[in-house]
Amino acid sequence: MELTLKKIAAMLDVSPATVSLALKQDPRVAARTGERVRTLARELGYVPNNLGRALQSRRSGLVAYMLADIAGSFFNEILQGIGEVATEHGYGLMVGVTRGCAASEETQLRLFREKRVDGIVVSSGGQSATRDQLLRYEERGVPVIVCSSETFDARIPHVLTDNEAGGRLAAEHLIGLGHRRLAYFGPSLAPCRRYDGCAVAALAHGLAPVPRVASEEDLARLLASRSRPTGLVTYADTFAAKAKHVAEQAGLRIPQDLSVVGFDNMWFTSLPEFDLTTVAQPQRDIGRVAMDMLLARLRGQAAESRLLAPSLVVRGSTAAPAGSRRKEDRKSGRLRGVRCQDTRTSR
Amino acid sequence: MELTLKKIAAMLDVSPATVSLALKQDPRVAARTGERVRTLARELGYVPNNLGRALQSRRSGLVAYMLADIAGSFFNEILQGIGEVATEHGYGLMVGVTRGCAASEETQLRLFREKRVDGIVVSSGGQSATRDQLLRYEERGVPVIVCSSETFDARIPHVLTDNEAGGRLAAEHLIGLGHRRLAYFGPSLAPCRRYDGCAVAALAHGLAPVPRVASEEDLARLLASRSRPTGLVTYADTFAAKAKHVAEQAGLRIPQDLSVVGFDNMWFTSLPEFDLTTVAQPQRDIGRVAMDMLLARLRGQAAESRLLAPSLVVRGSTAAPAGSRRKEDRKSGRLRGVRCQDTRTSR
């Protein structure tokens, strides 16, 4: 039924070995024979059966990407990057969508193992059971790359956005506009590189320490205080959106009374209602780099962990603070959207 | 190195055949032997090598999903639905991210063929070359399901949202609120089921024909006209966002002067800045149903094309029209968010 190498061999009255060699241009087969084989294969639309090949070569030609089923397009774009590179190199891409829980992660890893994937990129790997599993994969010779998350073992390289640089970028943008009182709004008060970057920048420019809030109530309180900040850095665009709301409830206008910087450059931030200055992560590149690293390891090379630089997308939610005498030049000098790399398509 | 069935056989001093049969609980092997085999296999963490199995059974245990690399989380959620069901049935899921062009679609299909996927779900399949390819897959016995797109051949079943019902839902919501003059804003004037549904509802309730615009200019003109609509149905949330902007530019308030209904229930619509009433598509279910259909076909059964019902998410962008005497009861009767199924998590 299906066209196989053997059948081609039979048609041309040569051995399967000859066909196999001819198809991979092995110099051992005579030029004339090789040509004959390749022509027929092309005409008949022969596609080698990877199952046979894989069985023999111990390489399935599949790589896997495990991600959690989180709404939003963030991992989607990473997936695209991974997919592009995988395809360019002839690898098939399996995905395992987990619910972020150890059980479904285990199910996926088991499936990957059954299918004998050659390597794994993982974005969903919080659970410690999962981590053990992944280390076991490494030991078995299946390389793993952690993507968009800190790694948990020195043997496993990772790639993600340089979050500290992102925080710094946001803070420095505000500082450059003349702001002297910054604050930070994020999901929790736990250690956070984005906040660290922000704090470092403030320190470097001689500003007061940057206060940090983790709830809308605390944010409202902060914005109502005498020494309220004029510039707000947030952990994510979603927090920036919340902050905008809180600020407006408090009668503050954006950007006149408060400049707000988001993080992630999510789709909605470019809508006129938000027009949000934000730190963009290079999702697609993260995916591409992750896959590049995986390919390197599949070739037997080592792969270094990497941090990728974020970039600032300047929009209308940031401006010089109200009372600022200086820096008006700055403001007009740095055009809106200057560093913008808005090349999204909408659905 | 890797643990194989043969090695287990050797350890227990039985034949590979016995082990194979024992592992699949075949009644032919003695209960005692079977138990011995299964115990050892479990202890050693044996995972069968799918490559060998697939080669023998002519079933790779892989299905593929081909989607275009469109921003937004729409296909992402479909992917999740597909992934869930695939995993539940032990299938591995390959994805092929295309750029929507025939060339990359062909590349992906070729890769799928190499890996010998058992079936394919496709959301990206506009190109006619791709369509030919897909028909060829069908002929070769690899079933195809078209997902979230009209099908192009009677042999290939498809599943998507009932767009006409969606349009009807939106229009009837507005009509129920007391609106008598509706309009529709979409990407083009080409035939469109969402518009059809809207038009049908208007007709059924004795309203005037629903005018239709496809550009912001035309929309602005329409909103400035004497007989301007009080209710606007849009093709997608993105158009609703544009419409909101256009309306506000024209000095119209939402919802007092203009009620707007979106389509898709994208993430940003729930933000207070938009608070958009919208028609939600059941993306996840679309994915699940698509995979269910594929599984049915893999079992040799036929699969019927299906339309899935959308649902209305009522938020603050719709209200009774300004001059409406009647229906005030209606308005308060139908609470905000009544039919809402907002269970999103944010990243």
Added chain:
DNA sequence: GTCCGGTATTCAAACGTTTTAATACTCAGA
């Protein structure tokens, strides 16, 4: 006629499973 060196091709085993048909064993009954 034999032997050589080289080139072109093929053999055969292997990869890890599945499965059909065959074999070995055991116990009853005659």
Added chain:
DNA sequence: TCTGAGTATTAAAACGTTTGAATACCGGAC
């Protein structure tokens, strides 16, 4: 002791490919 009927196990082939070793062929030199 033989037959027959189960029951439990196994041998062997097959799936489609790869690959190192072996073979076949050929023209020329001795």
